[in-house]
Structures are given as structure tokens and as C-alpha cells.
Amino acid sequence: MAQSTLRRADRVSGILERLATTGSVDATELAGEFRVSPATIRRDLQVLEDQRLLSRTHGGAVAVDVAYELPVRYRIGQHREEKALIAQTVAKLLPRGPLTLGLTGGTTTHLLARLLAERVDLTVVTNALNIAAELSLRPRLKLIMTGGVSRTQSYELVGPIADQALKGLNMAVAVVGVNGISVRGGLTTHDEIEANTNATMIRRADRVIVVADGSKVGKVYLAEICPVSDVTTLVTDASADPAGVEAIRRAGAEVIVVGG
């Protein structure tokens, strides 16, 4: 079917998505794909270049490596494959049979939750609203939410209520999404209240698995959750800085690098 409602926003998303996977795009090709004139594609590329989201070339454009300043929605798109791979790997790490699992917020943990949705004998403890909303539809697993105040930016419940709820629960495994992980800074995130809630969950878990795509390894953000020594396993992807990975290994954590 010929899509009638392909506006600039859709084209821009498509261009960025393609750029994230293939690294470069061809203007004429894009024009044919979106059924618009090459002139329009050039204009699209122009606005994207103005936003430093790509670098134009003759005949098209190439990706530019400035992931950290991309809007969130495109950041997700860029690391989508890596996150999916990480989630699959974590799913395989989990023991079979009855299990109590803690999940913090984040896109990778959300993907993992989806993978686990069909499991039985699973109890999931989470403070992430999007994960809870999805898992609440599955009658076979037990879902426990921490309470707390909702953070609009991350769909996480945080604060004293969440901490209090977590203090009464014990988990065999906690899977934690973070913004940054490094030996010097430990696990870090943007928000100090969120950091505190995540720290509480980590303290209540026997095993701590951190999920972080390669761009987060070596990064340090405002709020520390806990030192790297509290981490049992880190699962990241091949784009991670090898030196940073090696340092975390020496600090005592198992590190699994997927892809590449």
C-alpha cells in the first residue's frame, strides 16, 4: 500500500533509523523509498545536518558519532539491536525454575520483561510502570510493584515508599539498568532519588546483573547507586570501551560482551 501520510517527521525518523543501522544513506534511494522528490530529501538532510544528527555527503549522508547529544527517541533507535541482544543474553543467564527477579526501569529491562512474560514460576518485583503495565496482563507470573512517586521521564516509581516496599522483599536476582558504569564512579544515574531506590533493590538481591549498552561503559553521571564491587555480572555489547570493560573485570565483576 502506498502510504498517504508520510510527513517530514516520518521521513526524518526513517532516515535516522536507517542511518543508525547502515551508517550511510543515499538521497536518490530515499527519494524513491519515500515517494518524494530528491529535493525534499535534500531539505530533510539539511535540517538534520543543522541539528548535527548526520553529516551530508555528495549523494546522501553518513552517520556522525554524537550519540550522547541525540534526543532520547533516536538514541533508543541507535542502540536497539544491542539492547535486544543484551536482553536475550540476560534471559539465558537466569536459572530455570522458580525465581524472584527484580527489575528497575529502562528500555533494556523492559525488553527483558517482554522476553520473560511467558515464563511460569516467576515473581517479578519492579518499580517501572511500563514493565508493570505489560506484565500485569500475564496471569501466569506474579507481579509485585514497589510504590512510590512517578518520575515522568523514566516511568519509574521512586522515593521513600518505594524504598520501604523493597526493604521487605528479597530477590534472587536483580537486573538493573543504569546510565553509566565505571570503576571510578560506580553505577550512576541522572537522578539521586532514583539512584537511592535502585540501590535499595540491589541490596536486597543475591545476584546483581547490570545491563548497559556500550555507550554507557566508562560514563559517570550525577548520582551514584553503588560501587562496581556490588555487581555480580555486567552485560554489555561490543561497542563498549575495552579498557573500561577490562577494568570492571579486574574489579571483580563478571562481564559478558555480546555481539561484535
Added chain:
Amino acid sequence: MAQSTLRRADRVSGILERLATTGSVDATELAGEFRVSPATIRRDLQVLEDQRLLSRTHGGAVAVDVAYELPVRYRIGQHREEKALIAQTVAKLLPRGPLTLGLTGGTTTHLLARLLAERVDLTVVTNALNIAAELSLRPRLKLIMTGGVSRTQSYELVGPIADQALKGLNMAVAVVGVNGISVRGGLTTHDEIEANTNATMIRRADRVIVVADGSKVGKVYLAEICPVSDVTTLVTDASADPAGVEAIRRAGAEVIVVGG
């Protein structure tokens, strides 16, 4: 005309739902779908953009953050019209200005939450996942969830964690959905754990508004939440048994009968 009661709130919900699934919407398309003029759709998009719930483009709008997609379920079953009317009535009962409001699970309370979504100066305390999922998108209101174990049937969080969280909170008004209400049986529901959680919320509220369509008046179910004397106001519809309504009035509660 197919649907006479398509107000702004309904359109806004529909737009957001569509936006959550497709990532972008077309103004002309929406106008056709909701049977309103494009001008009206544009105004809807404007208010949503003001609330940072989407980003307008020429021809429509795009989601601000397509990374987190909350699966919103609309399974409003029977008595749809009555429930909508009841929710509208309750919305008008609430005082203007800053307010802390408790909401239990249920379709009527969910409809009410949607009506209140545009309010500012509102703090909502709820144990209902579907309500939280919808309100978490609204940056202007503060959302506090009780934790607890998820009941698949009702999207409610119940149990000791929920009770514990509620014990630390005080609400000016609690709006409670029940399965049955009668002078003899009090407020009742199917599940005794849910009843206990609802009872805790009622104890922490200055005013208690019960929402129950007519089919629930006079009914008694397994688990008692509290006696009718704890209720400030009951809002029901004209299909309620008049004798039952009168009995509840004599028991000291204000009863508002809508419709008919």
C-alpha cells in the same frame, strides 16, 4: 450520528492512544475519524502540545518519546454511558485548587482519572495500574502509587505493601469503586485482600466518594470493605433500586443519582 458523547477528553485519549502505537498522527485523518472539523483537532493537538504530551508538525503530530509505550487497555464493559456520567459528576464534586485524591481500581475511577488528567495542582494516589499508566504521561500532576501484588483481573495492586504505603499518606478525598453497596453488607468486593487495601485507603481520607452503577446497589459480595456509615457520598445512576438508595440515605450518606 454514531456516538453523541465524543467530547474533548475522549478525543484526547484516542489521539494519545494512537500516538502510542503508531508514533505519529495525521490531523485530517483524525478529523474524519472523530467526525469533527480539522480546526477542532488542531485545538486538541495544541492543548496536548502545551502539556508536552506530543510535538506538533504540519499535518499532524508526533510522539515526544516513542521509546516508552504503555499498552493501554480499554475494556469498559457494560453500563458504559452510566459510568461515564457518574465519573463526570464526581469530577464536578471535587473542589478546585490543590487537592490530594485517592483512586481505587475500577472502570469508573479510570474514567474519572482521564477527566482529571488535565488538572493542575492535583496529587493522585492510586493502587490501580491502568490509572497510573495513563496518568504517568501527565507531567503536571503528581502521581503516587501504592505498591503491592498485582491482581490480574482488576489491574489493582493489593496486599501488605499497598497497605503499608497507604498508611503513610493522607488524602482529602478518596474515590472508591466497589462491587456491591448496601446498608446490611456495607461496601463489598470479590477479593478479601483487595477489600483490606481499599479499607486502608478509606481510613486515610477525609471524604469518601463511592462510585457504583445502579446494578451494584443492594448487592453484597464476599469481602466487606467498610460499613456504609464511613461513606460521605455515593454516586450512582437511575437504574439503582430506589429502596436501596433510600436506605443508604437514611444511613447517613449523601446519595447522588445521575441520568434517567
Added chain:
DNA sequence: AAGTTATTGCGCGTTAGTGCGCGTCTGCCG
């Protein structure tokens, strides 16, 4: 029941997005 407010639809002038044409330029290759 009457007044008031909010919401919707329509017409107006204005603006953004798109496609086409033409002159210029890049990059390739003989």
C-alpha cells in the same frame, strides 16, 4: 427559565512544505 461560559465550525488571510526548472558545481574517468 434565563444568563453565562465553553466548545465547535466556518471563512479569511497567511505560512509551511513540496515539486519543478535552471544554472552551477562536484567527482569521476578517459
Added chain:
DNA sequence: CGGCAGACGCGCACTAACGCGCAATAACTT
């Protein structure tokens, strides 16, 4: 080194969406 095909930038015209103001209607209040 020089020519050539394709890509580029720029300007113009056309379409559709937009914002604004006004009037009609619906809804709510007193």
C-alpha cells in the same frame, strides 16, 4: 588535464495546512 553525468543550490509556483476572529450551538450555572 579537461569533459561529462549526476548532484546540488536557489528561486518560483502551487497546494494544503495553519492561526485567528466571529458566529452558532451546546452545556453549565444561577
